Amino acid sequence: MDHFVYREDALCAEAASLEDIAARFGTPCYVYSRATLERHWRAFDDALGEHPHLICYAVKANANLAVLNLLARLGSGFDIVSVGELERVMRAGGDPARVVFSGIGKQAHEMRRALEVGIRCFNVESEPELERLNAVAGEMGLRAPVSLRVNPDVDPGTHPYIATGLKESKFGIDIGDARAVYRRAAALPHLDVVGVDCHIGSQLTRLAPFQDALDRVLALVDALQEEGLSIHHLDLGGGLGIRYRDETPPSPAEYAAALKARLSGRSLEILLEPGRAIVGNAGVLLTRVEYVKSTAHKHFAIVDAAMNDLLRPALYQGWHEIVPVRAGGSGEARLYDVVGPVCETGDFLGKERTLSIVPGDLLAVRSAGAYGFSMSSNYNARPRPPEVMVDGEQVYEVRARESIEHLMAGETCLPGGI
Numbered sequence: 001m002d003h004f005v006y007r008e009d010a011l012c013a014e015a016a017s018l019e020d021i022a023a024r025f026g027t028p029c030y031v032y033s034r035a036t037l038e039r040h041w042r043a044f045d046d047a048l049g050e051h052p053h054l055i056c057y058a059v060k061a062n063a064n065l066a067v068l069n070l071l072a073r074l075g076s077g078f079d080i081v082s083v084g085e086l087e088r089v090m091r092a093g094g095d096p097a098r099v100v101f102s103g104i105g106k107q108a109h110e111m112r113r114a115l116e117v118g119i120r121c122f123n124v125e126s127e128p129e130l131e132r133l134n135a136v137a138g139e140m141g142l143r144a145p146v147s148l149r150v151n152p153d154v155d156p157g158t159h160p161y162i163a164t165g166l167k168e169s170k171f172g173i174d175i176g177d178a179r180a181v182y183r184r185a186a187a188l189p190h191l192d193v194v195g196v197d198c199h200i201g202s203q204l205t206r207l208a209p210f211q212d213a214l215d216r217v218l219a220l221v222d223a224l225q226e227e228g229l230s231i232h233h234l235d236l237g238g239g240l241g242i243r244y245r246d247e248t249p250p251s252p253a254e255y256a257a258a259l260k261a262r263l264s265g266r267s268l269e270i271l272l273e274p275g276r277a278i279v280g281n282a283g284v285l286l287t288r289v290e291y292v293k294s295t296a297h298k299h300f301a302i303v304d305a306a307m308n309d310l311l312r313p314a315l316y317q318g319w320h321e322i323v324p325v326r327a328g329g330s331g332e333a334r335l336y337d338v339v340g341p342v343c344e345t346g347d348f349l350g351k352e353r354t355l356s357i358v359p360g361d362l363l364a365v366r367s368a369g370a371y372g373f374s375m376s377s378n379y380n381a382r383p384r385p386p387e388v389m390v391d392g393e394q395v396y397e398v399r400a401r402e403s404i405e406h407l408m409a410g411e412t413c414l415p416g417g418i
């Protein structure tokens with residue numbers, strides 16, 4: 001069931017009208033549905049059922065405290081890539097013992113903090129990182145639990161900017177080198193080898209790449225076990241795609257069934273790190289048409305949201321459905337490029353969209369819950385938009401719109417300046 005539906009011709013998030021939300025909080029504005037978030041998280045958790053597992057939501061997809069807190073209350077774990085994300089998780093009530101730490105550039109202070117709070121596992125992405133982690137843990141008189149993130153050289157069939165498991169990628173350790181690096185890990189005094197990790201890319205819409213990666217990783221697990229290294233868990237990363245336009249990605253249930261079929265008879269715990277599949281379709285970006293502009297070649301709908309609010313169209317040619325908040329819209333139907341006010345040709349939210357609009361109309365950019373606000377910036381000195389979470393009829397502002405003061409916070413002029 002979709003929680004963004006028209007009621008009496010007005011698009012709603014659950015039982016709340018987006019027109020009312022725009023009137024109350026202004027535009028642009030991100031709006032999330034609590035029920036959708038919960039349903040998507042539970043779809044993963046239920047699909048793995050009795051198989052020992054932990055769903056570690058990828059915080060980078062949407063790090064709002066209300067999102068994290070909601071998932072923490074469901075029992076979620078978290079996949080983090082910085083100490084900032086770790087602090088957010090803990091502030092939101094997340095359990096550090098359910099946190100896995102990914103990323104290729106972990107700094108010593110980040111390792112120290114993660115060890116101090118007792119995270120579940122470090123997903124180590126290189127041999128130098130292994131040595132650094134061993135040294136940091138040793139200084140603290142602790143042992144660090146580690147998985148190596150291996151790069152299985154599988155083509156995920158996704159946009160090249162979000163493919164991470166090919167051999168030329170900066171991520172992970174080449175699977176051909178993994179046994180030697182595991183031996184090194186096992187020999188280091190302050191590390192405990194606990195798992196194997198991989199993440200091959202994002203917005204995958206077919207099962208085959210996941211299955212290929214799993215087969216390669218399982219062959220590695222067998223080889224390690226023959227060497228006497230016991231592997232407790234397998235972290236298969238995130239990456240399950242969502243429908244933005246007409247994609248038909250596998251459901252979490254289909255995905256989990258494919259994994260379980262290959263894992264039966266093994267006692268490996270499964271960790272997954274979904275981000276987009278949980279929050280992507282749980283959010284929209286509300287925006288208002290400022291101007292309609294026609295040239296000899298095109299019609300432009302100039303809206304008040306821009307690439308600084310939602311970068312995906314500019315960065316990956318990401319396609320997001322754009323719908324009128326008032327069903328059917330108003331004015332004459334035309335083909336529009338929907339563009340923002342930022343001074344970049346790449347500042348568009350959608351191209352060649354048929355819309356019936358006049359200035360002042362509200363539009364909703366759909367599937368904007370993942371990598372929307374979390375990739376936003378202040379480019380062109382634009383305060384970032386508020387985030388609102390709807391729960392039934394209740395509407396909560398879970399992040400206030402930034403002010404002009406926010407834009408300049410922490411800045412100073414040279415002495416003798418203003």
Ligand SMILES: Cc1ncc(COP(=O)(O)O)c(C=O)c1O
Binds near residue numbers: 240
């Ligand atoms: C290590 C890791 N885990 C999980 C994710 C989440 O991916 P997705 O949002 O595609 O599920 C990412 C991002 O691609 C990632 O780099």
Ligand SMILES: N[C@@H](CCCC[NH3+])C(=O)O
Binds near residue numbers: 162203370
């Ligand atoms: N930011 C990307 C996904 C990157 C995933 C990060 N590992 C997107 O919007 O599609």
